Amino acid sequence: MGGAFRQVWASALPVVGDAFDRAHRNSLRLLKLVNSLLDFSRIEAGRATATYVPLDLARLTTDLAGVFDSAMEKGGLQYRIDIEDLGELQQAMLVALTGWGTEQDRRRSREAGLDARLTKPVDLASIDALLREAAAQRAN
Structure with missing residues (x-):
């Protein structure tokens, strides 16, 4: 952004060039944040679809x-990064924790490939049941 504009100002006043660079970096960070918020808004409104890839x-x-x-x-x-075989992680249970609990929300979770869905506030009995289910599946 503003390559020629920045060069003119930087040659005239080096301090302005530094401020321009900082303002440019900060504007890019702000743009990323705004785009992330918009993405989350689309997801919550059900207007975004997830794509799952290995x-x-x-x-x-x-x-x-x-x-x-x-x-x-x-x-x-x-x-040092020490990463061992993650084979067991491939069997992880995917659970959504959300404030949305309608039947349509549960259906969307199943369609997205989630194993389970918990709606806030979550009680310990629900978590315990999920852990027992996961243990039973691993035993089979």
């Missing part, structure tokens, strides 16, 4: 940690 969680975690490499190096810190 995920390599180990690779994603490693890639995400790699984002911090330069900051860790700059701070003189080291870290």
